[in-house]
Amino acid sequence: xxxxxPFSRFAPAAALGxxxxxxxxxxxxxxLPAFGYLPAVGFTEFSLxxxxxxxxxxxxxxxxxxSFQTGLLSTLVSxxxxxxxxxxxxxxxxxxxxxxxxxxxxxxxxxxxxxGLAFMIAPSGFxxxxxxxxxxxxxxxxxxxxxxxxxxxxxxxxxxxxxxPFLFLITMAALPQVPVRRSLRLTAGLGYGQLAGFLxxxxxxxxxxxxxxxxxxxxFASSVVDVSIILGPTIPSTLAVRLVExxxxxxxxxxxxxxxxxxxQIAVTGALLLxxxxxxxxxxxIARVILANGHRFxxxxxxxxxxxxxxxxxxxxxxxxxxxxxxxxxxxxWTYPDALPQNLNLRTWSRALPSLSGHVSTTLLIGVSAxxxxxxxxxxxxxxxxxxxxxxxxxxxxxxxxxxxxxQVGFLFGLQFLLVSGNADASLAALxxxxxxxxxxxxxxxxxxxxxxxxxxxxxxxxxxxxxQRKVFWRIRVPMLLRAxxxxxxxxxxxxxxxxxxTLLVGAGRFSTVTTEAxxxxxxxxxxxxxxxxxxxxxxxxxGFLLATIIPALLFRNRRAINLG
Amino acid sequence: MIKTLxxxxxxxxxxxxxAIADDLTPNPAEWDQILENASGQTVYWNAWGGSxxxxxxxxxxxxxxxxxxxxxxxxxxxxxxxxxxxxxLAEKSAGRDEGGTIDLxxxxxxxxxxxxxxxxxxxxxxxxxxxxxxxxDHETKPTITTDFTLPxxxxxxxxxxxxxxFFYDSARTEASDLPxxxxxxxxxxxxxxxxxxxxxxxxxxxxxxxxQVLIERVDDKSVLAAPVVEADFAEVTKPLFNYLDQLNEVAxxxxxxxxxxxxxxxxxxxxxEVDITFAFNPADASxxxxxxxxxxxxxxxxxxxxxxxxxxxxxxPYNASAKEGALVLANFLISPEAQARKQDPNVWGDPTVLAMxxxxxxxxxxxxxLDLGIATLPPAELGPAFEEPHPTWMNSLERAWSARYGVAN
Numbered sequence: 001x002x003x004x005x006p007f008s009r010f011a012p013a014a015a016l017g018x019x020x021x022x023x024x025x026x027x028x029x030x031x032l033p034a035f036g037y038l039p040a041v042g043f044t045e046f047s048l049x050x051x052x053x054x055x056x057x058x059x060x061x062x063x064x065x066x067s068f069q070t071g072l073l074s075t076l077v078s079x080x081x082x083x084x085x086x087x088x089x090x091x092x093x094x095x096x097x098x099x100x101x102x103x104x105x106x107x108x109x110x111x112x113x114x115x116g117l118a119f120m121i122a123p124s125g126f127x128x129x130x131x132x133x134x135x136x137x138x139x140x141x142x143x144x145x146x147x148x149x150x151x152x153x154x155x156x157x158x159x160x161x162x163x164x165p166f167l168f169l170i171t172m173a174a175l176p177q178v179p180v181r182r183s184l185r186l187t188a189g190l191g192y193g194q195l196a197g198f199l200x201x202x203x204x205x206x207x208x209x210x211x212x213x214x215x216x217x218x219x220f221a222s223s224v225v226d227v228s229i230i231l232g233p234t235i236p237s238t239l240a241v242r243l244v245e246x247x248x249x250x251x252x253x254x255x256x257x258x259x260x261x262x263x264x265q266i267a268v269t270g271a272l273l274l275x276x277x278x279x280x281x282x283x284x285x286i287a288r289v290i291l292a293n294g295h296r297f298x299x300x301x302x303x304x305x306x307x308x309x310x311x312x313x314x315x316x317x318x319x320x321x322x323x324x325x326x327x328x329x330x331x332x333x334w335t336y337p338d339a340l341p342q343n344l345n346l347r348t349w350s351r352a353l354p355s356l357s358g359h360v361s362t363t364l365l366i367g368v369s370a371x372x373x374x375x376x377x378x379x380x381x382x383x384x385x386x387x388x389x390x391x392x393x394x395x396x397x398x399x400x401x402x403x404x405x406x407x408q409v410g411f412l413f414g415l416q417f418l419l420v421s422g423n424a425d426a427s428l429a430a431l432x433x434x435x436x437x438x439x440x441x442x443x444x445x446x447x448x449x450x451x452x453x454x455x456x457x458x459x460x461x462x463x464x465x466x467x468x469q470r471k472v473f474w475r476i477r478v479p480m481l482l483r484a485x486x487x488x489x490x491x492x493x494x495x496x497x498x499x500x501x502x503t504l505l506v507g508a509g510r511f512s513t514v515t516t517e518a519x520x521x522x523x524x525x526x527x528x529x530x531x532x533x534x535x536x537x538x539x540x541x542x543x544g545f546l547l548a549t550i551i552p553a554l555l556f557r558n559r560r561a562i563n564l565g
Numbered sequence: 566m567i568k569t570l571x572x573x574x575x576x577x578x579x580x581x582x583x584a585i586a587d588d589l590t591p592n593p594a595e596w597d598q599i600l601e602n603a604s605g606q607t608v609y610w611n612a613w614g615g616s617x618x619x620x621x622x623x624x625x626x627x628x629x630x631x632x633x634x635x636x637x638x639x640x641x642x643x644x645x646x647x648x649x650x651x652x653x654l655a656e657k658s659a660g661r662d663e664g665g666t667i668d669l670x671x672x673x674x675x676x677x678x679x680x681x682x683x684x685x686x687x688x689x690x691x692x693x694x695x696x697x698x699x700x701x702d703h704e705t706k707p708t709i710t711t712d713f714t715l716p717x718x719x720x721x722x723x724x725x726x727x728x729x730x731f732f733y734d735s736a737r738t739e740a741s742d743l744p745x746x747x748x749x750x751x752x753x754x755x756x757x758x759x760x761x762x763x764x765x766x767x768x769x770x771x772x773x774x775x776x777q778v779l780i781e782r783v784d785d786k787s788v789l790a791a792p793v794v795e796a797d798f799a800e801v802t803k804p805l806f807n808y809l810d811q812l813n814e815v816a817x818x819x820x821x822x823x824x825x826x827x828x829x830x831x832x833x834x835x836x837x838e839v840d841i842t843f844a845f846n847p848a849d850a851s852x853x854x855x856x857x858x859x860x861x862x863x864x865x866x867x868x869x870x871x872x873x874x875x876x877x878x879x880x881x882p883y884n885a886s887a888k889e890g891a892l893v894l895a896n897f898l899i900s901p902e903a904q905a906r907k908q909d910p911n912v913w914g915d916p917t918v919l920a921m922x923x924x925x926x927x928x929x930x931x932x933x934x935l936d937l938g939i940a941t942l943p944p945a946e947l948g949p950a951f952e953e954p955h956p957t958w959m960n961s962l963e964r965a966w967s968a969r970y971g972v973a974n
Contacts, residue, residue, distance in 0.1 A: 040659040059972030124836035140837045143759030148822040234765055234822060235971050250650040250679055252658060333857040336837035347856070351621050354628075355640075420659060426666050508652070508666055509641040510609060520614055520642050526828055526858065529617040 008387065011380025015444075016399065018377065018436050022415055023403050029414020033259035040421060041252040050260035057257070059236035064268055066232075067239040070152045071222025071272050074159035076279070079214060081160070081314065082167040084307035086206075087198035088300070090180060094308060099172065101315050105165035106491075107541035108318060109498035111519050112534040114158040114230040116321020118147050119328070119527065121154065126324050129339045141336055148233055155232040159221045161314045167210065167217065168311075173449060174209035178202060195304055196297035200287055212397065216404035218276055222269045223407030226500040226519045239265050243409050244501070259413055266410040273405075322538055329531030348528040356514075356536065363513040363540060365428070366503075367496035370435035371489050374443045378488070381444070382451045383473055386459070400444055403437045408501050416505045426508035434502045443492040450484035451477075482555065486548035494541035514540065589687075591889050593694035599889045600634065606890035607637040610879075611649040612671035613769075614642020615826050618852055622913045625906070630897060636890045641667070645767070646676045653685045653882045665884035669891040673877045674713045674769075677721055678956035680880065687881040687888055688720035695722060695896040700928075702920030708876040709918060713953040714790050721878035722895040725907060725915040727845035728947055729777055729872035732831075732940065736862035738840050746868050747778045751812055753841070758815040760840040762830060765823030765971075767963040770845060775962045777873050779805045780951050789954035793961045802962065806969060813970060820970060835859050845875075847947060848914025851938020855911045863940050867948040874950035876918065901928035910938035 032038070036047035054060060089095040105113075119125050124141035132138040147154045180202050187197025223240045232238050237245075239261060246258035327341065328334070329348050334341035403411075415434065424430045454477065462472045478485065503516050512520075518533035591599055608630075614620055620640065627638030643649055649670045656665050672680070680686050692698060701723060703709045709723045710716065733743060744750040754761045764771035782804035783789060788797070813820030817839055824830045830842040831853055846852075853859040879898060881891045897903055901924055904917040914937070921929055937943070 040655065042658060058968045062972060122836075124833075124838050143818060143838075145818045145821050150821055248645070248648040248651055250647045250654060250676070252651065252654050255655075331857075333860060335835050335860055343857075345857075348617075351617070355620065355624055420655065423661070509611065509643070509648075510639065510666065512642065517642070520644055521617070526617040527832060528858070 007376075008380045008383040011377050012384055015377040015381050015440060018433070018440055019403055020399060022434065022437055023406060023411050025418060026411030026413070026415030027406065029417045030259045030262045030410060031414070033256045033414075033417070034263045035260075036256055038256055038259075038417070040417065041255065043253070043256060050256035053257045054260045054264065057242075060239075060242075060261075063236045063239040063242055064264065066152050066236075067222045067265070067268050068272055070156050070159065070228075070232075070238060071218050071269070072275065074156045074163060074221045075214065075218045075276070077156070078160050078163035078167050078217065081164050081307065081310045082171055083199065083203055083207075084195070084303070085311040086168070086171055086175075087203060088195045088304035088307045090194075090198060091184070098308070098311055098315075099168075102165045102168050102311070104542065104545070105162070105315060105318055106169055107494045107538070107545050108162070108165075108322065109494075109515055109518075109537050109541070110158075110162050110224070111226045111230065111498070111500060111515055112322065112325070112537045113162050113318050114227045115518065115530055115534045116323075116325050117158050117161060117317060118154070118231055118321075119324050120317055120321045121157070122147050124336045126320070126339065129337050132337045138337070147231055150233045150235065152228075152233050152238065155228055155238070158227050158231040159224065161318050162227075163217050163221065164311065164314045167213065170210045170213040171206060174206050177209060177449075178205045191296045191298065193297040193300040195300040195307075196290075196295075200291055204284075204287070212401050212405075215273055215276070216401060218272050219269045219405045219407055222272050223265055223409060225409070226515070229519060239268065240407065240409050243413075244504075247413060247505075255413075262407075262409045262413050265407045269405075269407050269410075322534065325527075325531040325534040327531070328527045329529075329535055331528055331531075348532055352529055352532045356532065359512055359514050359517050359533075360536060360540070362511050363497055363515070366432055366435055366511070366513065367493045367540070369432045370439045370496045371443070371492040373432070374436050374440040374492050375447075375485065375489050377440060378444045378447055379478075379485070382448060383469075383477075385452075386456075386477075387469060400441045404441055412502060412505050419506060426506075426510045428511070431503065431507050431511055434506045435496045435499055438499060438502065439492040439495050442495045443488045446488035446491045447481075447484055450481060454481060483548070483552040486551055487545075490541070490544040490548040493544040497537065497540050589691055591892070593691045593892050596694075596696055599892050603887070603889035603893045604635045606887035607639060608668045608887050608890040608894050609639050609641055609666060610669040610671070610891075610894065611641045611643055611646070611652075611667050612669075613644070613646060614640065615644060616828050618856065618913050619915075622907060625912075626894070626897065626903065629903075630890075630894060634890075634893055636887075636893060638894060646670065646672055646769075647767070650676050650679050650685075653680065653884070654683060656884055657683070657685055662884050664886050665882050666886075667882050668885040668887045669894060670880050670882065671724065671877065672721060672880045673875060674953065675956040675959040677712055677717075677878065677880060678715055680882070681715065681718075681720060685883055686720045687883050687885060687891075688718065690719040691881075691892065692717070692719040692722045692895075695892070695899065697896050697899040697901075700901060700919050700923045701899055702918060702923070705920070706876065706918065708874065708953075712876065712878065713956045713959075715956065717878070721880040722899060723876050723918040724879050724898050725877050726874075726918055727877055728847055728867075728874040728916075728950065729773060729843060729845055730847045730849070730865050730867050730942065730947070731841055731843045732834065732850040732863055732865050733841050734834060734860060734862050735864050736860065737837075740864070740866070743841075743866050744868075746870050747781050747808070750841075751808060751815075754812055754815045757840060759817055759819070760838075761812075761815075762817035762824050762833065762839050762842075764826050764830065766966045768826050770827040770843070771823070772959050772963055772966075773845065773873055774843070775805065775809075775966060776954055776958065777951070778808055779958075779962070780873070780954070781870070782808065786952075789958060790952070792955050793957040798961055798965070802965060805962075806965070809966075809970070831859065834863065845873075846913075846915055848908070848910040848916070848938055848941045850940035851910035852912075852914040854938065854940055859940075861939060865940050865942050867942065867946075869948055871949035871951045873953065875953050901925070901931065905931040905935065908932065908937075909935055910941060914938065914941065916944075 034050055036043055036045055036049050120127055123144045123146060183202045184197060187201050225240050225244055228238045228241045243258045243261045246254045330344040331341035332343035332345050419430050458476050459472050462476050498515060500515050500519055503513050514533055514537045518537050521530045521533055593599055612623060623640045630636040630638055649667055653667055744753045763774040766772045766775060783801060788801055824833060827844045833839045834842045835858060850859055850863045850865055854861050854863060879895050881888055885891055904919050907913050907915045908917050
């Protein structure tokens with residue numbers, strides 16, 4: 001970093017390389033086997049055989065439909081909850097309260113949230129135990145299919161409780177760029193209820209800002225693996241889960257089928273995005289009709305209460321689920337219908353600690369390295385932007401979102417082939433690089449708005465006083481933006497901790513993180529050990545966010561103005 | 566019938582192939598050299614990782630080997646051993662004949678058969694040269710030298726014995742109501758709908774349950790000892806799938822969802838979701854009681870007509886990077902010390918592969934001192950053993966199961 005001007009010149013290209021190259025190369029590496037070309041396994045002739053085999057796979061159509069349906073439903077419901085809540089309660093006290101309730105949930109990895117949710121909603125789970133047998137008369141848990149249900153409703157719910165915090169926070173980030181209060185005053189002046197006024201006038205402006213984030217959610221939800229393994233149906237599973245199974249089949253020719261399936265997965269996600277655009281149009285038309293007929297929706301308090309209840313419920317489910325997983329990690333005998341264990345002990349923790357420390361250090365090593373490299377590149381890019389006086393264009397932003405919008409299986413399979421043929425699989429460097437593909441966009445997206453909002457006049461004053469660009473960077477920009485930088489790093493670290501599939505595929509099983517461990521154990525029986533891992537999995541990102549808050553507070557304890565910034 | 570004869574002949578060839586161990590590199594007959602080369606190596610041991618107590622035991626093995634031989638053991642936790650087979654196969658296809666990423670695999674059945682068939686195993690004949698082989702009970706335990714009808718040929722070192730055993734909670738279920746064969750089990754399940762489940766094949770235990778049902782329904786058992794004949798498969802397995810059609814109707818969640826593996830079923834027993842579970846380890850429930858995962862009212866039972874039984878092994882891939890370390894590890898696993906610890910239900914409870922009469926007094930004492938646990942049947946009450954069918958049956962059964970039940974309607 002001491003080579004700052006040259007570094008910043010080369011940073012955008014490097015960032016581009018980190019993001020686009022592995023994705024495109026991986027995509028190509030997936031495409032070739034899908035058409036029968038996989039020389040490592042002895043397939044050298046192009047054919048449509050893999051697709052033919054894919055189509056003949058029992059239930060593959062159902063798997064495709066499940067992926068599409070889960071992606072659509074979970075995103076739709078999440079957007080409705082977030083839009084409804086923000087519209088209903090913006091400017092009220094409960095808005096701030098819920099905001100501080102929801103924010104920490106961003107740090108919770110999907111798998112941990114899913115594991116907690118599974119125990120909450122199962123027929124022998126915590127909610128039923130709370131009221132059984134006293135209220136329900138259920139001496140035995142009812143034989144109801146809730147978790148792993150065939151219509152993937154549990155999976156959808158698991159995705160919703162995690163997408164809501166994400167969408168809520170990107171909405172928060174977009175709010176300052178929209179004249180919310182003025183437009184609210186305007187609609188109120190015209191007699192609209194708060195909900196309708198916000199949704200019809202303000203929300204479209206916000207929506208434009210968060211649209212790419214919603215696309216990322218659609219792509220993620222339609223191709224997720226870890227949450228689907230925990231909560232999703234198994235007869236059959238969603239497409240992405242089956243692809244990973246085929247990829248691991250001892251019959252190596254199945255890998256071409258897996259790659260053909262990965263292409264289908266990309267198509268499914270693509271179709272979902274297109275369908276979503278249609279949904280957008282339909283919503284816009286409906287909004288115009290409503291505006292034109294002039295109905296004011298003044299009496300909206302019931303709907304507003306519902307919106308808040310949905311928001312709070314989704315957060316409460318995750319919090320309670322995580323708390324329950326923590327209790328499980330200390331539980332002695334705990335059978336149905338006891339709502340709490342008969343006794344608590346440290347046995348699970350003391351037994352898990354030796355192997356846990358190894359997984360935690362691997363997680364830290366990968367997460368911290370990927371985050372540091374990413375923040376360096378992002379700072380370089382942003383500094384370059386400042387130097388040449390141009391902001392990233394819309395097209396560059398799409399590139400940034402590329403790894404978030406292409407389903408992971410779509411390029412990770414191919415990437416794995418490339419790494420194996422280069423003997424670079426199961427190497428730490430490869431793993432860190434692959435994590436960066438997902439960490440870097442989030443770091444960039446978190447840091448860019450505060451960086452660009454920073455008052456340029458400070459720079460100009462420093463430059464006028466004779467400081468070099470490098471000095472301005474280190475002495476003015478970095479200290480003033482330290483909070484934002486650390487917050488972006490915490491986000492990046494949380495993203496790295498949560499990565500399941502990339503760690504599994506590129507790490508070749510040799511690098512197990514708390515997340516791969518939690519998922520591996522999570523579907524097995526020992527809820528106590530799962531509790532330990534879910535807890536640690538949640539704790540690590542949390543510590544990251546805590547540090548991001550504490551460090552600037554300590555450093556700048558005598559600089560009130562910086563703290564406010 | 567001819568196939569049966571062939572299989573028997575193959576089993577007999579075991580002693581012949583054992584003789585060709587001399588040209589192995591490294592050569593386990595020169596044990597001092599093995600120990601010397603093993604020092605400082607890291608052994609990547611790919612083993613199913615779904616059970617906390619087994620993982621802890623493997624961690625203990627690792628600590629011990631690091632202490633005594635300066636060998637680091639890394640447990641690569643698999644959710645399906647087939648994944649390890651596919652990894653070695655991919656390496657072999659890519660021409661990586663040295664420096665493979667797997668040094669040792671916990672294995673038996675179809676996976677062992679596949680690796681042996683594809684020439685992906687180190688050996689043959691290294692097992693008999695392990696110093697601790699002298700205390701292994703290969704005379705009275707035929708599954709130690711014949712795995713799923715295939716001769717082991719000294720390419721897999723025995724680790725533990727497995728027998729299908731069932732568990733119930735005596736506080737909830739009367740012992741007199743318990744089934745004594747799979748027919749009874751179906752009748753019981755019809756009377757107690759939703760209270761029996763089996764793991765979803767291709768989970769190992771789930772597939773084993775299918776084999777138990779099949780064995781009880783095939784008149785000529787020799788058919789199962791030979792490879793599957795596609796033309797006859799549907800006919801032979803018809804009674805099995807008739808049975809499953811009825812069982813799934815009354816099983817947990819009406820067969821719309823299945824537990825992932827047997828530890829999940831153990832949790833379901835504690836949750837009151839099911840009343841009868843099973844495992845391949847007679848001490849599984851005792852181990853769970855010791856860990857307070859199950860109430861101390863859980864007991865085990867088995868079928869008087871017999872249940873499936875086999876041995877599980879460790880094997881070394883042909884391209885393993887740390888063969889010496891893997892050999893030392895395999896040898897340690899059949900040491901009286903490691904075997905006695907493994908049989909302790911407070912640790913794992915997995916039955917030993919050693920012959921008690923071959924052990925030193927003190928070592929035998931360690932086994933005698935073990936309290937097998939309140940829910941473990943003594944070896945004499947475990948009932949007759951059913952031999953495993955040829956490994957091809959497992960594959961075909963799993964595929965047929967998935968096609969029939971793996972797609973929701």
